[in-house]
Amino acid sequence: MTTDAPQTGETTVPLPTVILKKRKALPFFSRHPWVFAGAIARVEGDPQPTDEVVLRSHEGQFIARGLYNPESNIRVRLYSWDENQPLDRALWSARLDDAIALRRKLFGKSAAGCRLVFSESDGLSGLTIDRYGDFLLVQWTSRALAARQQVFYELLNEKLSPRGIWQRTEKGVGDAEGLEIADSLATGSEPPRPLFVEENGLQFGVDVVEGQKTGFYFDQRDNRAAVARYLKGASVLDMFCYTGGFSIAAAKLGDARRVRGVDSSESALDMARRNAELNGVSSQVSFEQGDAFRTLETLVAENARFDAVILDPPKMARSRGGLERAARGYFSLNRLALDLLEPNGLLVTCSCSGLLSREDFEQILAKVALDANRSLQVLEVRGQAADHPVSVHCVETSYLKCFICRVV
Ligand code: SAH
Secondary structure, three states: OOOOOOOOOOOOOOOOEEEEOOOOOHHHHOOOOEEEHHHEEEEEOOOOOOOEEEEEOOOOOEEEEEEEOOOOOEEEEEEEOOOOOOOOHHHHHHHHHHHHHHHHHHHOOOOOEEEEEEHHHHOOOOEEEEEEOOEEEEEEOOHHHHOOHHHHHHHHHHHHOOOEEEEEOOOOHHHHHOOOOOOEEEEEOOOOOOEEEEEOOEEEEEOOOOOOOOOOOHHHHHHHHHHHOOOOOOEEEEEOOOOOHHHHHHHHOOOOOEEEEEEOOHHHHHHHHHHHHHOOOOOOEEEEEOOHHHHHHHHHHOOOOEEEEEEOOOOOOOOHHHHHHHHHHHHHHHHHHHHOEEEEEEEEEEEOOOOOOHHHHHHHHHHHHHHHOOOEEEEEEEOOOOOOOOOOOOHHHOOOEEEEEEEO
16 A cells, blocks of 8 residues: 555545654754664554655654655655655656756756766665666665656656666665565666767766666766876776776876776676777777786786776775774775885775765775875865765765875
């Protein structure tokens, strides 16, 4: 049962209610959208999975309206702080309009390749949409929102007339949310493999069906261009190169002399090689398969030197419990990189672990520099591109750190 009934009239059935424990309400009055099971005192009105519910403080004060999922640790995701605003088609439509308007402002009407909807940051917790030209790639991380997928697909077709909408599910979401959606075509025709997107005037092939996450890391768009500015004539090592985002920008935009890209995924490297060819930089750029840690150790043992090293590892901290281990991982990676840098070399070091703060990351870099007996100057502290906005109500949406540093 989906209770979408407006709650204003006296005759409507009241929505089920989730009542918080004492002193647990502040984050939700502050508009954080995730109500974890541990904050809840009791549930009244027997809501079914995916039903709309009202969130109230222990004292009974209205806080917000959300969607209920008893199988998720995020028991309720909140979408409206207005008592009179039901979670209905009109609300979803308005949220999509706001999200689309931002990307039109950033990229113009064509909005060829970008993140179109970024979950909590766009008021749609549990929905991520990337736009690849005429195709959309949708990822659901909320079972309750996914239960409304037909409404969303209709709205997206009305607003954007995509040729096709492909849906993918992130690893682990089945267990976390009780959500089972197979990777599949939702509407329209299947996306070609690869699709092509333009970024910073470069072309990239993307496999949205088999590629990682949603296929391409748009969040690094501005960082790739920013890094390129420092690389004229440089020899560059691009660790965790995936399909060549930084490598190709370094060669083509930055006029780097030589770029060596390393990644553990052969399929990503195949695409990276095709992308280098597509952009006419195959003679400057080479890609090789390898584990990052082992490759760095080998290069250090060989006394190799580079003018610039780029480190863009996958998320290393997935839970608070994993933070310390992740910190050690970041330390080792960066420590090895420093041994490969020429004096006054450039270290571009990223972390997409939202749980690791900017300050923590900076601390790790300080330790690395001390340990290597080098001085490290931070030239630019960068984050994620503007089509991945940060919600001030949900700090978890600020996840990407990209430090451009000079290592003296
Ligand atoms: N820099 C890329 C994105 C990197 S995503 C870009 O600009 O598009 C992280 C990458 O790390 C993935 O391509 C993944 O295949 C790779 N990876 C994960 N573990 C690895 C390891 N141990 N060694 C090398 N690469 C690894």
